[in-house]
Amino acid sequence: MGLLSHKVEREEIKSGDHIYTWRAVFTYSHHGIFVGGSKVVHFTPDRYQNQNAEASDNSDLVKETSCPTFPDCGFRQPKSGVVLTCLDCFLGNGSPYLFEYGVTPSAFIAKVRGGTCTTAQPDPPEYVIHRAMYLLQNGFGNYNVFENNCEDFALYCKTGLLLIDKVGVGRSGQASSVIGAPLAALLSSPLKLLMPSPVGVATVTAGMYCMSRYATDIGVRTDVIKVAVEDLAVNLGWNESAEEEIPDEGSSTALITL
Secondary structure, three states: OOOOOOEOOHHHOOOOOEEEEEEOOOOEEEEEEEEEOOEEEEEOOOOOOOOOHHHHHOOOOEEOOOOOOOOOOOEEOOOOOEEEEEHHHHHOOOOOEEOEOOOOHHHHHHOOOOOOEOOOOOOOHHHHHHHHHHHHHHOOOOOEOOOEOHHHHHHHHHHOEEEOOOOOOOOOHHHHHHHHHHHHHHHHHHHHHOOOOHHHHHHHHHHHHHHHHHHOOOOOOOOEEEOOHHHHHHHHOOOOOHHHHOOOOOOHHHHOOO
16 A cells, blocks of 8 residues: 555456546546446536436437447436446546555555545445446436545445535545645644744644544544435435436446446
8 A cells, every 4th residue: 555545457456446547647536436347437527417408308328438449438327427437438548546445544644645545444346336336327416526526426335425414525535635735734824833843833734634634534434324325315305306216127227238
């Protein structure tokens, strides 16, 4: 386990793994669930929210990319941010990294970047894949970079844990890092009067940053509950009626081959 992240080879990836890849020279990472068959289910901003209703009604799934290898690569339900792509398209020009679960508190705090591991324990792969495929058909609500992003999606698929409080930062360690860094600097700034040494101030700031990340980790938070994927939309109020979440038996699942 490296201080930045855990790089793996493609052949090491297993069904049900939470993987991610770095974008824009390690500026941020994109997360997804490997469901087997060189396919990844992941959550992205809905590029088709403004698509007219007529175009949506003419297709069960919206195709996002043109992949020469897999004909169903890039499919998603209309007005949904959950998408199925092949591993190559998910990675782009990046490399695969494995998100680690069940790490010790000391290992978590030692990580330089957030969004690479959690102290929470994962569920068996079959549960993870079921959640990912169910959400591919039914959606994961509206994308929000701080409250409901790709890492939040993958974390839910792996653990089934959902925040009770819908206000504030989500489960994403990446978002916690963005918020935690300036917060740590702000909290440590008064200590400059007591610590004239720049090294001392930097040490305190780094410590506060790490502790702020740890405090928001789903493995130690007390404001999370286990929610079945079939009840997810009802718990979050995404739909007014639970009946709308029940997919038809003849739905577009047939188009997806793993």
